[in-house]
Amino acid sequence: MxxxxxxxxxxxxxxxxxxxxxxxxxxxxxxxxxxxxxxxxxxxxxxxxxxxxxxxxxxxxxxxxxxxxxxxxxxxxxxxxxxxxxxxxxxxxxxxxxxxxxxxxxxxxxxxxxxxxxxxxxxxxxxxxxxxxxxxxxxxxxxxxxxxxxxxxFATQWKMIINQIEKLGYIIAGIIILVIVAYIIAIFIKRRRNLR
Structure with a gap:
């Protein structure tokens, strides 16, 4: 691994x-x-x-x-x-x-x-x-x-900065996932409405 x-x-x-x-x-x-x-x-x-x-x-x-x-x-x-x-x-x-x-x-x-x-x-x-x-x-x-x-x-000084960057990365990834999920749901709802 x-x-x-x-x-x-x-x-x-x-x-x-x-x-x-x-x-x-x-x-x-x-x-x-x-x-x-x-x-x-x-x-x-x-x-x-x-x-x-x-x-x-x-x-x-x-x-x-x-x-x-x-x-x-x-x-x-x-x-x-x-x-x-x-x-x-x-x-x-x-x-x-x-x-x-x-x-x-x-x-x-x-x-x-x-x-x-x-x-x-x-x-x-x-x-x-x-x-x-x-x-x-x-x-x-x-x-x-x-x-x-x-x-x-300067790795020891970077530690605090890296931690903040990693946290920000998780937040951005979460937002991207939410946007993708919302987009898929919106397409699904639109298709269901068109079938009616």
Whole structure:
């Protein structure tokens, strides 16, 4: 049971960090310190947690890269808000990428709010995929390791915060379940009325 729970934890970390790498509002600044915290508690292995998170970040970054490469500026101008990018941000990031290339891809991995977005100008410029992966993975592994170690070192201070987050999670889960049940009941009642 313990091994199954640990494996599930790594899968959850991986999925959440894919979403983070795709520029969706899933902050690594919360996920990776939690990896450190839960490893301190003995629930997971910190090295595997960091690798899971980093590979997830890389996959998410590659998704953004290929979205930009294959669908281009028209798609990003129309749907970029989903990823938190607009024409202004794209122009700024594009300027930085044009000037610094691989160093921009690596360096922006340490800048919150912009760290995931640098994948788009790299994809638009059709940066060599090997260089992109190298710069992206290097940035992610350093960033994720630092955050996980912070979570580990300050685990005792995190205890109160984690307890509150877990309580909030139960409340949200309860609300979601109630909404689903109410929706099913409403559909059932509506169908019964239509049969009459």
């Amino acid at each position: 313990y091994e199954f729970t640990s494996q599930l934890s790594y899968i959850v970390i991986f999925i959440l960090m894919i979403l983070e790498g795709m520029s969706l509002p899933i902050p690594s600044e919360i996920i990776m310190p939690l990896v450190g915290y839960y490893s301190f508690k003995g629930y997971i292995n910190i090295e595997i947690g960091i690798i899971s998170g980093t590979i997830g970040s890389l996959v998410g970054s590659l998704i953004d890269y290929f979205i930009a490469e294959k669908l281009g500026i028209p798609f990003l101008s129309k749907y970029g808000k989903i990823f938190g990018i607009d024409d202004n941000k794209l122009n700024v990031l594009g300027t930085w990428f044009d000037k610094y290339g691989i160093f921009a891809v690596f360096g922006f991995r340490f800048i919150p709010l912009f760290r995931a977005l640098i994948s788009f100008p790299a994809g638009l410029a059709r940066m060599k995929i090997v260089k992109f992966i190298l710069a992206t993975f290097s940035g992610h592994i350093i960033w994720n390791t630092a955050l996980a170690l912070i979570g580990y070192e």
